[in-house]
Amino acid sequence: MVELDPLIRAFYRDRYVEDDRLARSGHGRLEFLRTQELLRRWLPPKSVVLDVGGATGAHARWLASDGHHVTLVDPVVEHVQQATTIGTFEAVVGDARHLDQPDASVDVTLLLGPLYHLVEAADRAQALSEAARVTRPGGLVVAAGINRYAGLLEYGSSGALTETNEREFIEAFETGRNHDDPNGFTNAYFHHADELTAEFAAVGLADIETLGVEGPAITVLHFATPEEADTLLPSAIRLARRLEADPRLISASFHFLARGTVGQ
Template structure:
């Protein structure tokens, strides 16, 4: 059953599953790591900052939000509790099952490039994961374009990207360079953004695309959306590594951290140092 206000396109014909994710990416996510990834350490900071931004850019509830690549519903659940009508589309069956168990959330398998949702039927679209795993630019633009198709005129689209420089910095924060296999992954990502990890060892992130901070704006424009702002999610503070859980365990220090990051979230010189970047766009008032 679809969430109220979110209309399916005819017979689900636009829903294409086969070939959405490469085998190593599908295998990575089917291990269940997304259930807890945003609950501790750098993941906790990513969640707190992303949620902080969403509360400021999304329309007021009970707006209809389509959470594309919403995984286990980590954001969909809180959004539903806040009064939003939330529907998750994700290619991983285990993610869909987990998300659908959250109160007020519906979920279905689907592809960000061919969404099974009717034109202009939602108030906001979240792309908080799909852009990581589309190494071909035309396919990333297709995901943005699909978001533009299903969102109502003036509606909001928020996309998350991983920084081109994240693996280089991560390698020193967590000493990944001590493993000789890691350096070639970093060098390839720096050259063309493609982080190609087919190794069964999941010490590092699975195969992905790491954006240069300037790329999302051009993708948004080509998809027919209007760029509103770019936001550094964690800034460089995720690089304090092992000390981060200590900071986040203290409510006062956490509030200070969030306040300070909010003050510099639009500073372009910090975009490349942030592990993640949010690009906020809107559909034209057609």
């Protein structure tokens, strides 16, 4: 039984077009290309991959094209219906906290969205534990987190930060929680990089690495036109790659990507 927050379900069903999120803007393209780069660096060839929270298949598409055997799991029925039309991977409705897959049945489990919307620490821990359970010993769990400073970086870089709305970031800084905004994002949890690392360690994952995805140029790409993005992307990717593990600059990214190994 998938128990999805009704506000989150309404956000993805009625207010947000998920299918082209990583293609329609410069910052989305930067996030996509860097996530793809990191996954290609980490994943063994021809892996059995479980893409939990894979939405309409933005990453499942290219993973399948790369030769991986991919099963996508998502709680939003409409996402799964759209993903099934692609035909190169399996797509099923499911909940990151209660996966139907057997123990040690996949090589890699991806959580490239679920930790955003599991605002309770216990739910995030359960999702990571489930990912570790279904992944074979020595296999990888990879999860994305939204940087707790992402909203402030976006507003401050756009000229939209004011004395009034600056105060609205205080709760997010203190608690990590974002509340549903009819004109913005929905209920979510925002991480510090070391916090995401600690959540991996708490469920017994080893050899943990947490990197910044987009790098400091994300704020420039966020407001670039499509034509400007074409020019800016190669340099932005090179910059992100250079600084991805620098603890002094990792929080310049809007997103983090963490990986951990399941114990033998």
